[in-house]
Amino acid sequence: MKEFTYAKAHDMDSALTALRTPGTQLLAGGTELLNWLKEGIETPDHLVDITALPLTAIDTGPSGELRIGALARMSDLAARPEAVRDRPVLAESLLLAASPQLRNMATIGGNLQQRTRCPYFRADIPLPCNKRTPGSGCAALQAGGDTTQHALFGWTQECAATHPSDLAVALAVLDAAVLVSGAGGERRIPATAFHLTPAEAEPQRHTALEPDEMITAVEVPGRxxxxxxxxxxxxxxxxxxxxxxxxxxxxxxxxxxxxxxxxxxxxxxxxxxxxxxxxxxxxxxxxxxxxxxxxxxxxxxxxxxxxxxxxxxxxxxxxxxxxxxxxxxxxxxxxxxxxxxx
Ligand SMILES: Cc1cc2nc3c(=O)[nH]c(=O)nc-3n(C[C@H](O)[C@H](O)[C@H](O)COP(=O)(O)OP(=O)(O)OC[C@H]3O[C@@H](n4cnc5c(N)ncnc54)[C@H](O)[C@@H]3O)c2cc1C
Ligand code: SF4
Missing domain, CATH: 3.30.390.50 (CO dehydrogenase flavoprotein, C-terminal domain)
Incomplete structure (x- = not known):
């Protein structure tokens, strides 16, 4: 495994400042990122632990909107009445994901930022994969490639991967927005536009998040x-x-x-x-x-x-x-x- 530095951010400013240095990755629950480090899917120079940031709250706003901090755990949100009673689609998408142990560690922001489960992207030996190594080709779309788990919509000859987040699918029907902060300030990205298909951006680009941006919250309207x-x-x-x-x-x-x-x-x-x-x-x-x-x-x-x-x-x-x-x-x-x- 490649060596990297580790630092813990205690406020938003230091996290956002750290993100301006190329080669920096944020660490939340670590349930995805630690695997990527071991498998060589990510090789950051710097890890910035964001678990001390004040982004764990789940609150209801004046218009009934639900604001979910990016560091709220999947299990915490899944147990809330605002999910179970008011938005069952949200609770079900969380409870059917991963395992209880993972849901106790995994965060909402990290869930949206997880990567495709395409077996070629996740392979422990180098295989052609434009998402993982731009320009190397697409093993799934080559003759004899396995496309059983791949996309029906929005794919190109460069990549036909699907995104595995269950939560993202629920957020898409709830007309939710992903709230992000970066060097350019704060912005809202509609949940339906957060993940990018290969038809919308080069395969190695997974989401609309810029490298200097982080997710701070997800907002779900009250309806x-x-x-x-x-x-x-x-x-x-x-x-x-x-x-x-x-x-x-x-x-x-x-x-x-x-x-x-x-x-x-x-x-x-x-x-x-x-x-x-x-x-x-x-x-x-x-x-x-x-x-x-x-x-x-x-x-x-x-x-x-x-x-x-x-x-x-x-x-x-x-x-x-x-x-x-x-x-x-x-x-x-x-x-x-x-x-x-x-
Ligand atoms: C065995 C297994 C089974 C799973 N099954 C399912 C499933 O069935 N359905 C499903 O939906 N998911 C599933 N998952 C995925 C799981 O939900 C994610 O691993 C988890 O939500 C990631 O959250 P985390 O806090 O651990 O992220 P981390 O591992 O800490 O980070 C993952 C990525 O997100 C980035 N990140 C984290 N927080 C932020 C933030 N606030 N802003 C910007 N970037 C951020 C990190 O930099 C990193 O790139 C599974 C995972 C595993 C390991
Ligand atoms: S479908 Fe995408 S992720 Fe899978 S091998 Fe092809 S380029 Fe890689």
Whole structure:
């Protein structure tokens, strides 16, 4: 392992000043970064431990918005009523991720900054991977490459990786924003624009975060419709596994059983949460009992899907996941709430 310096930042200014030195990496819970150091995925010159910064709070603001500090632990947020009761999609995305031990260490900021699980990117011997070594090629897209876990949307000949964060998929339907600070001041990045696909930026660029910036918080608007929400995760085994495909949904109903409006995002199909905006439009006025109409509406958003040799199965899997998540969300209806029967 390459040698690096270690320092602990005790205030935001010193963390942000340290970030201006090239070769600096922030250390939060360490559940990803320590593996990267051992595997040579990251070779920083300087590690700056940010765990003493005052970024652990989870507060509700005057308009009902939930502000989650970047250093809040996944397990802390998953247990809060503002997640479990008011935004079940958020709690479920956290509780279905990793393991209890990891969730007790892992932070919200670190979760969004995790890297793809593409096996070539994570390989312990050097393999062609433009994300890890720019210009080296893409082993997944070469003849005989394994594309079973790869993207349907937003991929290029340079890279077809997906992003593994479950939380990011939930944040995409909650219209959340990622709050960041850097040398240029503070800015808000919509959660749907935080991760970058290879079609939007060179493969080695994972997120919209600049090298001198850090995440300070995530803000989730207060919206009653978030109570009718669901995160559905389909994976190869029932626990401690990344999603093959996931679906996050929020729902507003009219007359109890007809969709007034829906928000849907998929995980496991692109290098960012993939919002099904065309399907959301088509679903307005659709009865939840009408399976054919639900499926047809969701399928509209797959018109531009580009399956690879190994991942065609994801098209139907993702569509079914979206339909099931819509129905599951509707089952959360309370009598008299959200247009439902009293
Ligand atoms: C075995 C295993 C299984 C997992 N399963 C899942 C899963 O099913 N679903 C899922 O969503 N995730 C999963 N994860 C990922 C896990 O959620 C992340 O490892 C964790 O959230 C990272 O947080 P951390 O605080 O430990 O980050 P660290 O490891 O400390 O840092 C990771 C990266 O984030 C950067 N970073 C950290 N905080 C900030 C900040 N505030 N601003 C800017 N950059 C920052 C670091 O510099 C580093 O580059 C799994 C991880 C492991 C190891
Ligand atoms: S898909 Fe992306 S991450 Fe995977 S090998 Fe190709 S370039 Fe690397």
């Amino acid at each position: 009653p419709s978030a109570r009718l929400s669901r995160f559905l995760k389909l994976r190869e085994r029932a626990a401690y596994e990344f999603a093959v495909v996931s679906a996050a949904v929020t729902l507003e109903l009219t007359a109890g059983d007809t969709i007034g409006s829906a928000r849907i995002a998929l995980g496991g199909v692109a290098h960012r949460p993939w919002r099904l905006t065309a399907a959301e439009e088509a679903l307005r006025g659709t009865a939840l009992a009408d399976t054919d109409a639900l499926r047809a509406a969701v399928a509209i958003s797959f018109a531009d899907a580009r399956p690879l040799p190994g991942n065609g199965y994801k098209v139907e899997l993702a569509q079914r996941a979206a339909v099931r998540a819509l129905r599951d969300a509707a089952r959360r209806i309370e009598p008299g709430a959200n247009g439902g029967p009293r």
